[in-house]
Amino acid sequence: MTKLLEWLSILSAFFAVWYSLVGGYVKHKFIEENMKLIIISPIIFLILFGLYAVVVVLYRVLTFNDCKEAAEELQKEITMAKKDLHDKGLRW
Numbered sequence: 001m002t003k004l005l006e007w008l009s010i011l012s013a014f015f016a017v018w019y020s021l022v023g024g025y026v027k028h029k030f031i032e033e034n035m036k037l038i039i040i041s042p043i044i045f046l047i048l049f050g051l052y053a054v055v056v057v058l059y060r061v062l063t064f065n066d067c068k069e070a071a072e073e074l075q076k077e078i079t080m081a082k083k084d085l086h087d088k089g090l091r092w
Contacts, residue, residue: 018042 001009020026021038031038 014042014045 018038018041021031022035
């Protein structure tokens with residue numbers, strides 16, 4: 001299952017439960033007492049999803065591995081390319 005299908009499954013299950021509560025298909029005293037919270041719950045979950053996304057991006061950026069050997073190799077290739085261009089007559 002791809003991540004898209006996973007999130008769509010969760011979203012559709014949440015929407016089905018939310019719609020049944022807001023539409024009045026499920027009757028219970030607790031639901032009637034907390035109807036305002038139930039109505040704004042999609043907004044709350046959207047905010048929570050945004051926070052989750054920010055935390056995941058920040059975590060993955062902070063734990064990104066540096067590859068010092070590749071950086072050194074790239075610097076050497078840049079130096080060689082500059083020397084080659086200089087030898088071919090390109091001046092800057």
